Amino acid sequence: MRRDYKTYLRRFHEAKWDEEIIFDLSVPGQRGIIVPAAEAQMVEAVGKGSSKIPQGMKRKKLPNLPEVHQMRVNRHFMRLTQEVMGADVTPDLSQGTCTMKYSPKVQEHTAARNENLIDVHPLQDVSTIQGILEIYKKTExxxxxxxxxxxxxxxAGGGAAACYEGACVVRAYHKSRGDDKRDEIITTIFSHPCDAGAPSTAGYKVVTLMPNEDGIPDLEAMKAALSERTAAIFITNPEDTGIFNPRIKEYVDAAHEAGALCYYDQANVNGIMGITRAREVGFDIIHYNLHKTFSSPHGGMGPGCGALGVREFLKPFLPVPRVEKDGEHYYLDYDCPESIGKIRTFMGNAHVVLRTYMWIKQMGAEGIREAAVCSVLNNQYLMKQVSKIKGVEVYYALGKRRIEQCRYSWNKLKEDTGFGTVDVTKRLIDFGMQHYWQSHHPHIVPEPFTLEPTESYSKDDLDEYAAILTEISRECYEEPEVIRSAPHNAPIHAILTDEVDDFDKIAVTWRQWQKRIQAGTMKDA
Amino acid sequence: MHRRPKEVRDVKKIGFLVNPVAGVGGRVGLKGSDGARIQEMAKKLGAVPEASLRALAALQKASGLTDQIVFLTAPGVMGEDVVKQTAFPYEVVGTLPDGATTAEDTIRIAREILESQADLLMFAGGDGTARNVCEAVGMELPVLGIPAGVKIHSAVYAYNTKNAGEALEYFCNESRNRYEEAEVMDIDEEAFRGGTVRAKLYGYMRIPVLHRCMQSVKSGGYSEKEHVAGIAESVVSQMTPGAYYVVGPGTTTIPIMDRLGLPHTLLGMDIVKDGKLIKADAAEKDIYDLTKKGEVYVILTVIGGQGHLFGRGNQQISPRILRAIGRKHCMIVATKSKLLSIAAGRLTVDTGDIELDMELAGYVRIITGYQDSVMFKIES
Structure with missing residues (x-):
């Protein structure tokens, strides 16, 4: 069945396997691999394999693991993967704030699956891992x-972790100057939630700024909040509305005047990369999400890399070990007395750093700038198309351009038809698109959805996406029953979200389910 | 393949009550409609009862639910006449004597609806009606107000007629409704007509939490309740020994007293010092006297929707007290969702002292959670 090239709509149906839970597949005695018995000499030398395990740590009973042969396990997981949408089977432009760009497969084979990297152990002698240390230094x-x-x-394993690391650096800096009073940070409601959450986890009090009519944070409110207690401002720009704050330097200057540091969350840097730099605005600390902007596949909680960048005066506080070069050789420098210490084991996700290195090398300076320009162009085009759809509104700064993403609202649709953003996202699946990103919380823009087309997607991809949204909007107005009962073409239909919320009604693990069957509170289906 | 999941939903029994005279005073400039004399005067001035029209519009908004609702309606002009014009099935509850309807009719019939095991009571009226309903059903029966009165200060009302209809739809489509307490507010109409605003908190009723039209608690991690607990924790951790804390009314402030293990006055001001209750339901003078004895802080919340800070339900905090303690000693608490519900995006104060109102204007820090605050602007 071909896609209809006039309407851009395709007839799609997700795979349905009715696949068993892996525990249901268990047959006692079945094995995926047979582990060879230890050789006699080895047993003689070390005794029984488990003899080195401390007595208190030994299991009394065998673990209740499913016993399934290798081919069946493989088939099991292949079927499960067919029942979900992956980044490589559907355009991911719907995941606003996530910068879902294409990750070239050559990076996969050279980085993540490269034996020379996989077989390296982070505790190896540095003389034997000069290659990856060089990659670290050059990427830096x-x-x-x-x-x-x-x-x-x-x-850091992600953006929020980098943000936490940054908050620790901020504290170490003020402490080094004998300033212990600064216990507050200021952020904005449209900045990423980690800009409030991570410093809060690090022990800071959080003051949040609301937006003004133009959708940018209220500068006067920030000036009123600044004091000798302000440790730093943590700010995202452009924020998740896609609106760039052109007066950002005034915010930075005001914060500096109050003795605070300025942290720039650059997770939304994709549209301004190679065009503006954090340094020129005056920021002291920043983070990039290497797994977004610099093209590593992400989702499913990683693996990621939050790269924390600082100005020279904050360098002494960065975590250890640092990769340095003594003229000829690279080495790991632990001699950093003012460092905040370690925030993660070893050196972070080395393969993400390697992918970043590859990506930057392949793109070059012009390529990076061009990627930014394309991502902005794509967003302008998509915004034009989506804004035309009946029921769609754009909040704040009407008529002004967004940078690389835009937060839209189905509020009008909701008022007209009773269907909101959740109803639309359920129906998207029927057209072979995964759900879109609505918004971080709290939902200030009502019935929100956020699209970020990045530089990767073609005009055809954007047209297809806009056409699908147009069709769903039409259905909301004209064929409400189709929306009410969506999704139709997915193996699982509408899920009652209230049931999912109720932990008395769902079992989240096999063991819990078995216990509940025994207790009679749940029935075996 | 168009397969629809089977939805088995119970038919909901929705109580329905209209105060037919609500709002008659408004258009003719009478600043309220309470009392037979005013209603008579309004009629003479040519007022048209709008409550029935608004109630009808709300029901029509939910007209897709005719197989999911049975209305238990008050008779005649108090509801039946409205429901009759829709396709909804209904039963009439109670009786109505001839002549003009009164507050007593509202109270009596609301009680009968409560006794008829209704799932929800939907009523159209203003603050006066809300007070009557509150007196009848209290926190026993969840309610949903269709705004039709001159004065709408109570949080039990939807923002407008259409929202009221939508809210009914959500309530009926939700398999497990959750509830929260909302303020019943009213002003003294006699004083209001004389030129003075004296709003008062009269009580609380339960309203359904309509999380599909408000912000979702599902994927955000924290529920409203946890934010409120965080606020209480934050306030208690900031309390300094020896200082007096005047805890005002509201569902955001009550958990502070709970956290301290102290009883609270539902609609009054309680004074706390060093974790002990010094005085329950304090009067203005009690509080003012304290300002001469030591450091006094007042802990107040914002009224959702309208953003009133002073001058509504906390008259005990008089201008002279505010002058004595200063703005920095006012601890304002509110959840972020409550702040987002303030349509104007700013707070208003109306202490009765215009000069003081001007002094209070500016940015304040509102405690929104544990170690968490939001900068918000006060307009005089």
Whole structure:
């Protein structure tokens, strides 16, 4: 069945396998692999394999693991993967704020599946891992150039972790100057939630700014909040509305005047990369999400890398170990007395750093700038198309351009038809698109959805997406029953979200389910 | 393949009550409609009862639910006449004597609806009606107000007629409704007509939490309840020994007293010092006297929707007290969703002292959770 090239709509149906839970497939005695018995010499030397395990840590009973042969396990997981949408089977432009760009497969084979990297152990002697250390150092130099920062650290496993690391650096800096009073940070409601959450986890009090009519944070409110207690401002720009705050330097200057540091959450940097730099605005600390902007596949909680960049005066506080070069050889420097210490084991996700290195090298300076320009162009085009759809509104700064993403609202649709953003997202699946990203919480823009087309997607992809939204809007107005009962072409139909919320009604693990069957509170289906 | 999941939903019994005279005073400039004399005067001035029209519009908004609702309606002009014009099935509850309807009719019939095991009571009226309904059903029966009165200060009302209809739809489509307490507010109409605003908190009723039209608690991690608990924790951790804390009324402030293990006055001001209750339901003078004895903080919340800070339900905090303690000693607490519900995006104060109102204007920090605050603007 071909896609209809006039309407852009395709007839899609997700696979349905009715696949058993892996525990249901268990047959006692079945094995995926037979582990060879230890050789006699080895047994003689070390005794029984389990003899080195401390007595208290030994299991009394065998673990209740499913016993399934290798081919069946493989088939099981292949079927499950067919029942979900993956980044490579559907355009991911719907995941606003996530910067879902194409991750070239050559990076996969060279980085993640490269034996020379997989077989390296982080505790190996540094003389034997000069290659990956060189990659770390050179990648650091390149992202320094892109941002204007003076040093980077790649340890954090994601953006929020980098944000936490940044909050620790802020505290270490003030402490080094004998200033213990600063216990507050200021952020904005449209900044990423981690800009409030991570410093809060690090022990800071959080003050949040609301937007003004133009959708940018209220500068006067920030000035009123600044005091000798302000440790730093943590700010995203452009925020998740896609609106760029053109007066950002005034915010930075006001914060500096109050003795606070300025942290720039650059998770939304994709549309301004190679065009503006954090340094010129005056920021002291930034983070990039290497797994978004610099093209590593992400989702499913990683693996990611939150790269934390700082100005020279904050470098002493970065985590250890730092990768340095003594003229000829690379080495790990632990001699950093003012460092905040370690925030993660070893060196972070090395393969993400390697992918970043590859991506930057392949793109070059012009390529990176062009990617930014394309992502902005794509967003302008998509915004034009989506804004035309009946029921769609754009909040704040009407008529002004967004950078690389836009937060839309189905509020009008909701008023007209009673269907909101959740209803639309359920129906999207029927057209072979995964759900879209609505918004971070709280939902300030009502019935929100956020699209970020990045530079990867073609005009055809954008047209297809806009056509699907147009069709769903039409259905909301004209064929409400179709929406009410969607999704139709997925193996699982409408899920009652209230049931999912109720932990008395759902079992989240096999063991819990078995216990509840025994207790009679649940029935075996 | 168009397969529809089977939905088995119970038919809901919705109580329905209209105050036919609600709002008659408004258009003719009478600042309220309470009392037979005013209603008579309004009639003479040519007022048209709008409550029935608004109630009808709300029901029509939910007209897709005719197989899911049975209305238990008050008779005649108090509801039956409205439901009759729709396709909804209904039963009439109670009786109505001839002549003009009164507050007593509202109270009596609301009680009968409560006794008829209704799932929800939908009523159209203003603050006066809300007070009457509150007196009849209290927190026993969840309610949903269709705004039709001159004065709408109570939080039990939907923002407008259409929202009221939508809210009914959500309530009926939700398999497990949750409830929250909302303020019943009213002003003294006699004083209001004389030129003075004296709003008062009269009580609380239960309203359904309509999380599909408000912000979702499903994927955000924290529920409203947890934010309120965080606020209480934050306030208690900031309390300094020896200082007096005047805890005002509201569902955001009550958990502070709970956290301290102290009883609270539902609609009054309680004074706390060093974790002990010094005085329950304090009067203005009690509080003012304290300002001469030591450090006094007042803990107040914002009235959702309208954003009133002073001058509504907390008259005990008089201008002279505010002058004595200063704005910095006012701890304002509210959840972020409550702040987002303030349509104007700013707070208003109306202490009765215009000069003081001007002094209070500016940015304040509102405690919104544990170690969490939002900058918000006060307009005089």
């Amino acid at each position: 130099e390149m992202v320094c150039e892109i941002s204007g920062m003076d040093a980077f650290n790649f340890h």
